[in-house]
Amino acid sequence: MMSGFETIVMYLGMSLFVILAMLGISAMLGPFRPKPRKRTTYECGVPLIHPGQKRYEIKYYLVAVLFLVFDLETVLIYPLAVRYRALAHYGWGIFFEVFIFVAVLLAGLIYAIKKRAIEWD
Amino acid sequence: MDFYFWLFATMAVCAGIFTIAARDPLPSALGLLTVFIACAALYLHLHAPLIAIFQVTIYAGAILVLVVFVIMLLTSPDERLSLLQANMSYRIMGVVLGACIIGLLAAGTKGLINIVGSKALPDGFGSPARFGDLFYRNYLLHFEVASVLLLVALIGGIYLAKKNL
């Protein structure tokens, strides 16, 4: 494994251990007296009208698509960003490379805003 | 042999089988999440930390969120699998296509065993800085074209999801 990452794995293991310990202790200390009333779905005290798992709106999908595009954009620029200062010595090439990339996606963002894709109405 | 490789490869394969065998779509998505993370661990092991991080950020962090949202948009508990169960031809088609993919993969990996050797890695192999240099020197056009591809994806997504443009 890469150096340093085994430490992170240990840290993750520690987190998982503590989380499971917390849940385990809670399960051991807490009482267990299930009653049908207790286990009904919360609905402000009135009978449940219809189940929660139904079809939800498409706008969440749209937000996820937009997020995917811009997340990819950010992640793709990271390797260039870390070398930016070194590559900037060779002139303006690197600046225009990043600029064109960002400008194309900025056009996409403006398109999305103009088409009211992010309106929550 | 290699302990890490076998650990994460087994994890990826088991989670992959769970992904396609699970009846409920959301646990299936969780299986896919495990596959992505196991793959990321394998990339780390191959001295490609940046690819591992990309794998987690993009596949596990963005694409799977989209998948989960789509599952929530489509799933209604009583409609699950009804289409697939009703029609036998879907199953036959699935088997044929699956066999084709496995055949293609087998053809693709033939001869790969010879490449895996104990060559010394070049300096800074797989590091973000090396990626940056490659993006700037060798793959500048590819990098820019990627932005156009993303733009097309964005417009396509809006076109699909928006009722009246």
Add this chain to the structure above:
Amino acid sequence: MEGWGIIIIKIVFIWTWTLLIATLMTWIERRGAGLIQDRLGPNRAGPFGIFQPLADGIKLFTKEDIVPEKAHKILFALGPILFALPAFSAYAVVPFGDKIVLGGKEIILQVADVSVGFLYIVAIGSMSVYGIVLGGWGSNNKYSILGGLRSTAQLISYEVPWGLALLAAVLLYGTFSLRDMAFAQQGVFLGFLPNWGIFKQPLGFILFMVAAYAEANRVPFDLPEAESEIVAGYHTEYGSMRLGLYLFGEYVNIYTLSALIVTLYFGAWNLPYVDMSKFLGPVAYGLASFLVFFLKVAFFLWLFVWVRWTVPRFRYDQVMGLGWKSLIPLALINLFITALFVQFTA
């Protein structure tokens, strides 16, 4: 490379420390509410109610673990774990001081200084949505699912300006190591200002700050918990320690985000105009750097509380509008300005 013993001590130390701070934060939050709203706040358990978090902990541990009948058992159980695991693990690459020399050995006050440490934060931050969305869906309650969906949409929307603000910081410092970023902030800038990130990235700092509040689901972005609309959002059905993990994870997130703000924009452990390592012994310097770092973090922790009891909650369309129409264009402009700045100073 340090020995395994030291690494384990560091992991256990920072873990205990994080838990302690998160526990204390639950008390400070309510005492702060009392202070700001001109009332007492918790004052029964111990002096100034200092043992209130302990009492809360005992309560959460000894509550009955109720699983709703209609809930999806696996997803319901996995929700809090998937939420708490990234929240608890993000601190692994964030420093908590410079270094300390004990018995001739140099110990770096950071758990793991990996080459892509910075990206680890981005990756682990993008993992936290699953706990919310799957926990909400697993509860099979319409408030939970709506809360989960809303929260996820908000989290991913603000991840973009957050990532872009971080990108500008990477552009400025030219490294992915948070420790190297802290070193880059020594000395003075323009002759009289401390060489801190805030003076080179004022816009980036504001963007990061706003996005951090949204990422931590804090007021004014606590839409998932808008009790007047959706009861308690994604954790409506949760009780006992499962709920505890959600609430606790939030405070750990706040601590990590505050530490990130300090590391990126407020000079980490560096004091302005004074180089502590010049006139302090190696052990004293290590402790001092830890203390300075923590005092700065404490300020931002307090700021989270302060904002919570001062600002009203946004409406949902305002949250999404702010994220996509203001923060992301501003973040792209910030990236552009930073690129020009680096270009001219390179």
